[in-house]
Amino acid sequence: MTRPSWAPEGIDLDRPSASRVYDYFVGGMHNFEIDRQLARQIEAFTPNIAETMRANRDLLRRCVRFLVDAGVSQFLDIGSGIPTVGNVHEVAQGRDPSARxxxxDIDPVAVAHSRAILDDDPRTAVVQADISQPDVILADPQVAKLIDMDxxxxVLLLGVLHFVADTADPLGCVAALRDSVGRGSFLAITHATSDGQPSEVLEAQKLSGRTSTEIMLRSKDEIATYFDGWSLVEPGLVHLPLWRPDNPDDIGTAPEESGAYGGVARKI
Known part of the structure; x- marks a missing residue:
């Protein structure tokens, strides 16, 4: 196989990467046949997994557009994976060229690919760090270089908190991030849920994680606590297709089948 420019030396192309599997599911081009084979195996267990991942990606785009229109020009995307099609900086800079x-991401494969893809963009940076160590993220020199906390x-936590076990104190992690930013900042979260999901989906969903870490399915009330002290913007914490759809037809007939909630809140 010829190694493309976005796949740096040291990345094993003969083993599937969970980040590249996600890229495939959302229609990206940064994946290989070995990744697509694994994606098809996952789909056999969870037929709606691709739809769920695309719903999450679609919400990301709508969310970023909303945030830029609200006056935000700097984004901290934690648990970003590979910045694939319709990524944060493309959407944000399409509306505001000065956006940073x-x-x-903690995944070294995602980080290596991301750095290769973004090497020539001075308004973006890639940091390898874990959401469970917010102090490490906030102290990183690249964060300090591009993000003015004043x-x-x-702060985007889209599809990442359900990989954080309760023992790692996800509430404390999010609280540290909330406390680090000033008034007028926003927090966006999407999170897989157990609400309304059939038992077979709950079991299969454990196999569809971006890493080998078990997905922690949480209820709407549990997810809502991540926004404590902030003001949720309309329409609140809702199933992914219900969050500010571009077109009413995009909601579909069963938005709860997305298997996840999404919401955005503002620090007042």
Missing amino acids: VVYV QPVA
């Missing part, structure tokens, strides 16, 4: 984005910041 720091991508953060100005409104959008």
Whole structure:
């Protein structure tokens, strides 16, 4: 196989990468046949997994557009994976060319690919760090270089908190991030849920995680606590297709089948 420019040396192309599997599911081009084979195996267990991942990606785009229109020009995207099609910096800079984005992920494969893809963009940076160590993220020199914490910041936690076990104190992690940003900042979260999901989906969903870490399915009330002290913007914490759809037809007939909630809140 010829190694493309976005796949740096040291990345094993003969083993599937969970980040590249996600890229495939959302229509990206940064994946290989070995990744697509694994994706098809996952789909056999969870037929709606691709739809769920696309719903999450679609919400990301709508969310970023909303945030730029609200005056935000700097983004901290934690648990970003590979910045694939319709990524944060493309959407944000399409509306505001001065927008700055720091991508953060613990997966070394995602980080290596991201750095290769974004090497020539001075308004983006990639940091390898874990959501469970917010102090490490906030102290990183690249975060300090691109993100001015005295100005409104959008903290994006899209599809990552359900990989954080209760023993790692996800509430404390999110609280540290909330406390680090000033008034006028926003927090965006999407999170897989057990609400309304059949038992077979609950079992299969454990196999569809981006890493080998078990997905922690949480209820709407549990997810809502991540926004404590902030003001949820309309329409609140809702199933993914219900969050500010571009077109009413995009909601579909069963938005709860997305298997996840999404919401955005502002620090007043």
